[in-house]
Amino acid sequence: MNTKFKIHKDDTVQVIAGKDKGKRGTVSRVVADKDVVIVSGVNIVKKTIRRRSQQEQGGIAEVEAPLNISNVALVCKKCGPTRVGFKTDGEKKIRVCRKCGETL
Numbered sequence: 001m002n003t004k005f006k007i008h009k010d011d012t013v014q015v016i017a018g019k020d021k022g023k024r025g026t027v028s029r030v031v032a033d034k035d036v037v038i039v040s041g042v043n044i045v046k047k048t049i050r051r052r053s054q055q056e057q058g059g060i061a062e063v064e065a066p067l068n069i070s071n072v073a074l075v076c077k078k079c080g081p082t083r084v085g086f087k088t089d090g091e092k093k094i095r096v097c098r099k100c101g102e103t104l
Contacts, residue, residue: 009027076104
C-alpha cells in the first residue's frame with residue numbers, strides 16, 4: 001500500500017476521538033503501513049520493560065502509544081482543528097486550511 005497522508009511529521013494536531021479527546025500535540029512519527037501516528041504527550045500508556053543486562057533498568061515505563069490517523073485533525077493557526085485541502089502553486093502542491101484557506 002502506497003498511501004499518502006495529509007498529516008506529516010512535526011505537524012500540530014488535535015485528538016478528535018478517544019480517551020484523550022481535545023488534547024493537542026506534535027506528530028513525532030507517522031507509520032504509513034498501519035495508518036497510525038504517534039503524537040507527543042498524547043495517548044500515554046504504561047508498559048512493562050524487561051531488564052536485559054545488569055546496567056539496564058527494568059520496570060514500568062510510560063510510553064506514547066499510536067493513534068489511528070482518522071482520530072486526529074490538523075490544527076490551523078487561525079481557526080483550530082480543520083480538514084486539509086490542496087492548492088497547486090505552479091508545480092508545487094500546497095496544503096491549505098479548508099475553513100480559512102491559509103497555507104499549513
